[in-house]
Amino acid sequence: xxxxxxxxxxxxxxxxxxxxxxxxxxxxxxxxxxxxxxxxxxxxxxxxxxxxxxxxxxxxxxxxxxxxxxxxxxxxxxxxxxxxxxxxxxxxxxxxxxxxxxxxxxxxxxxxxxxxxxxxxxxxxxxxxx
Numbered sequence: 001x002x003x004x005x006x007x008x009x010x011x012x013x014x015x016x017x018x019x020x021x022x023x024x025x026x027x028x029x030x031x032x033x034x035x036x037x038x039x040x041x042x043x044x045x046x047x048x049x050x051x052x053x054x055x056x057x058x059x060x061x062x063x064x065x066x067x068x069x070x071x072x073x074x075x076x077x078x079x080x081x082x083x084x085x086x087x088x089x090x091x092x093x094x095x096x097x098x099x100x101x102x103x104x105x106x107x108x109x110x111x112x113x114x115x116x117x118x119x120x121x122x123x124x125x126x127x128x129x130x
């Protein structure tokens with residue numbers, strides 16, 4: 001099955017891996033995916049990621065609590081190829097009153113909601129993670 005939306009593919013693979021309680025997952029490499037995964041690591045949603053340039057793969061190590069529950073509760077794709085959603089920096093939504101994050105694609109690269117508000121940059125609202 002081929003995907004036309006690599007970001008939706010990334011989110012679906014992470015969602016399925018966390019539901020199955022896998023330690024890690026491998027996915028195809030792209031710059032947008034790397035940007036999203038860097039934000040997930042910086043915000044503490046995943047443990048680590050490794051980029052394998054030779055195989056063109058991205059390995060993501062998921063993070064769990066001591067009770068073996070995933071730190072990521074859910075991921076939701078907002079802007080889709082058929083219906084793009086753009087927001088200004090004043091309209092960037094807060095996810096669960098700050099407990100989750102919004103990820104945006106901006107002119108400065110892929111940013112989380114807090115960084116985009118601080119830099120006063122809007123962009124395409126890619127997804128919510130909580």
